[in-house]
Amino acid sequence: MSSTLLEVTRASHEEVERFERLIVKDLQTEPATNKDRLHQSHRVRNMIEQIIDTTHKLVDIYEDKDGARKDEIAALGGQTATGTNVFSAFYDRLKEIREYHRRHPAARAIIDTGDEYEQLLKEEPQIEFSGEEGSGRYLDLHELFNEYINSKFGEPIEYTAYLNVFSEPQKIPHKAKTTRQYLEYLQKLLEYLVYFFERTEPLQDLDRIFSKVTSEFEEEWTLGKVEGWENSGQENGSAPENQTVIDLDYYSTAEELMVVGPEKLKEALGALGLKTGGTIQQRAERLFLTKNISLEKLDRKHFAKGSRKPEQNGVVATPHVGDVKEIALLEAKIRRLCDLLDETIVRTRENVEKKQALTYEEMEAEREEDDVQAESESDDEDQQIYNPLKLPMGWDGKPIPYWLYKLHGLGQEFKCEICGNHSYWGRRAYERHFKEWRHQHGMRCLGIPNTKNFNEITSIEEAKLLWERIQERQGVNKWRPDLEEEYEDQEGNIYNKKTYTDLQRQGLI
Numbered sequence: 359m360s361s362t363l364l365e366v367t368r369a370s371h372e373e374v375e376r377f378e379r380l381i382v383k384d385l386q387t388e389p390a391t392n393k394d395r396l397h398q399s400h401r402v403r404n405m406i407e408q409i410i411d412t413t414h415k416l417v418d419i420y421e422d423k424d425g426a427r428k429d430e431i432a433a434l435g436g437q438t439a440t441g442t443n444v445f446s447a448f449y450d451r452l453k454e455i456r457e458y459h460r461r462h463p464a465a466r467a468i469i470d471t472g473d474e475y476e477q478l479l480k481e482e483p484q485i486e487f488s489g490e491e492g493s494g495r496y497l498d499l500h501e502l503f504n505e506y507i508n509s510k511f512g513e514p515i516e517y518t519a520y521l522n523v524f525s526e527p528q529k530i531p532h533k534a535k536t537t538r539q540y541l542e543y544l545q546k547l548l549e550y551l552v553y554f555f556e557r558t559e560p561l562q563d564l565d566r567i568f569s570k571v572t573s574e575f576e577e578e579w580t581l582g583k584v585e586g587w588e589n590s591g592q593e594n595g596s597a598p599e600n601q602t603v604i605d606l607d608y609y610s611t612a613e614e615l616m617v618v619g620p621e622k623l624k625e626a627l628g629a630l631g632l633k634t635g636g637t638i639q640q641r642a643e644r645l646f647l648t649k650n651i652s653l654e655k656l657d658r659k660h661f662a663k664g665s666r667k668p669e670q671n672g673v674v675a676t677p678h679v680g681d682v683k684e685i686a687l688l689e690a691k692i693r694r695l696c697d698l699l700d701e702t703i704v705r706t707r708e709n710v711e712k713k714q715a716l717t718y719e720e721m722e723a724e725r726e727e728d729d730v731q732a733e734s735e736s737d738d739e740d741q742q743i744y745n746p747l748k749l750p751m752g753w754d755g756k757p758i759p760y761w762l763y764k765l766h767g768l769g770q771e772f773k774c775e776i777c778g779n780h781s782y783w784g785r786r787a788y789e790r791h792f793k794e795w796r797h798q799h800g801m802r803c804l805g806i807p808n809t810k811n812f813n814e815i816t817s818i819e820e821a822k823l824l825w826e827r828i829q830e831r832q833g834v835n836k837w838r839p840d841l842e843e844e845y846e847d848q849e850g851n852i853y854n855k856k857t858y859t860d861l862q863r864q865g866l867i
Contacts, residue, residue, distance in 0.1 A: 363427050367419055370412050377405045377412075384479055393493050396558065400483040403560035485557055494558040496706040497699070499524065502547055511540045518714075521707045525696035527689040528586025535685055544688040551695040558702070567698075568691060575690045579683060585693075587686045609649075615642040633662050708796075715795035715802075750783075774816040776800035789813075 381402050389395040422428055433447060490498035503520045506512035511534035515523070523529070527544065534540060552564065578584045609615045615623070616638050623641040624634045630653065632644055644660055696703065713721060749757035750768060763769065771781050772788035777796045782788040791797050792813050801808040804818065806825045815821050845858035847867045861867045 363419060363430050367416065367427075370416050370419075374409050374412055374416075377409050380478060381405050392495060396485055396494055397482050399560045400485060401478065401481055404483065405478065406561075487557070491554070492709070494554075495702070496709050497521075497554065497702060499550070499706075502543070502550065505543055505546070509539055509543065510534055510537065511543075518707060518710050521703060521710065525693065525703065527692060530586075536682065541681070541685055541688075544685060544692065548688055548692055548695070551692065551699065555695060555699065559698070562698075567694065571690055571694050572687065575687055579686065584686050584690070586689065587682070609646070612639070612643040612646040615646050618642075628662075631662055632660050711799045712795045715798045772816075774800075775818050776804070776816060776821060 384398055384402055387398070389398050419427060485494070487493055488498050490496060490500065499520070500517070502524070503517055506520060506524070507514050511530050524547065530540075555562065555564065575584065579587075582588055620638045620641065623638065623645055627634045627641060627645055630645075630648065632648075634641070636644070647656060647660065743756065745757045747757070747760065747763075749760065749763050752758045766784050766786060768784040770785065771783055772785075773779055773781055774788075774791065774797065777791070777800050780796060782791050792808070798808050801812070801821070804821060804825075806812065806821055811828060812821055812824065815824060843855040845853050845855060847853070847858070847861075853861065858867070
């Protein structure tokens with residue numbers, strides 16, 4: 359009785375409207391913490407997915423491919439095989455309803471299911487984050503960092519420096535980009551960024567974002583204007599200019615190939631995994647073999663010791679245009695995601711720098727403080743604070759009085775170049791920051807000890823000049839043992855170290 363298509367259609371429309379009202383109600387609540395924001399976003403995402411699923415069911419019903427909806431509407435109008443009989447259809451329907459309630463006497467009509475839907479607003483979806491990710495506030499790129507510094511396309515740098523360069527793959531040399539190792543690295547990096555983005559920004563439409571990136575990439579690739587791959591998308595499919603490419607179709611004999619020169623022959627052979635030694639004629643003959651014989655069928659003696667087939671080690675003299683284009687597209691997607699996650703990247707870098715200046719006990723105390731602060735913020739999430747002047751919050755979580763704000767000079771801004779042009783508001787915060795982790799890290803990067811001599815110094819140039827003067831002064835007043843260390847002979851005469859050793863060497867004392 360209750361499973362007729364028209365009833366299902368009505369219930370589906372009602373469900374969609376309920377979810378829409380719940381989404382509006384949920385988004386009208388301002389989340390107090392980052393954790394609450396994530397829970398809210400995932401709740402809304404789940405409700406949107408349910409709306410999409412229900413809408414798909416409604417579309418199938420309205421398309422009515424099997425004609426069931428049309429037949430049901432006709433039956434309600436009394437249309438039967440023998441003709442139109444409204445009263446007969448009515449009593450048949452009444453009989454069906456009575457029969458249903460006779461079989462199910464405990465069934466009750468549900469008048470309002472609002473409470474059940476309201477419970478959805480109190481759900482806290484389970485979101486998995488690693489310890490380093492800090493509930494979605496920071497990125498955890500340690501695994502990719504280790505792969506980067508141990509690869510041929512990477513370089514041995516610190517983790518903080520890697521956080522600056524991983525979003526700029528276009529700066530890596532072309533020659534290093536045509537390897538399978540680099541392709542796999544990009545795929546892992548993109549996979550992680552997509553996974554992190556889906557957990558922290560569930561309301562964003564990644565498919566639409568990547569669709570736009572792909573369309574823009576195709577246009578730029580055709581014109582040869584893709585960043586880092588200029589002139590790589592031409593129709594001839596040539597590889598980047600700095601890639602060693604020898605087109606064997608232009609040479610009919612190995613002797614003609616010798617004109618290229620020994621160095622280019624050596625680079626081409628090395629790229630194919632072949633032996634690079636021998637005279638220029640032997641190199642030309644070895645490379646010329648690859649013109650008519652595929653590398654899979656080439657005799658093993660021509661390959662360098664320990665090398666594998668090119669398709670296995672990822673080294674190809676003339677990479678396929680499709681592979682190059684795939685790598686360029688992966689770079690474009692990574693750059694777009696890094697633009698969207700720019701604040702998270704900056705926050706991650708600051709957190710890493712901060713941790714480097716803290717002891718283990720300080721880090722544990724800070725983690726506990728963050729947990730307590732998050733709980734207190736969650737308890738007060740229902741309180742709306744009126745703060746039109748954007749005054750700092752006091753110990754009670756309310757804006758401080760305006761007279762106190764003026765008394766402490768909290769409207770006065772102090773910038774510190776050593777801290778990366780970070781702003782400090784008020785004289786007290788400015789004086790206190792010289793002992794905090796950000797300033798200590800900046801001084802450590804400059805190679806200068808953070809002593810009292812450098813208080814009130816915020817310019818990098820001034821700090822360097824003062825450090826040079828201190829070093830010069832220490833050089834003048836430095837204790838010199840050769841001239842100031844005293845020695846006494848058997849007769850009681852006093853000499854400095856240099857004079858004493860000279861006289862002793864001459865046998866005079």
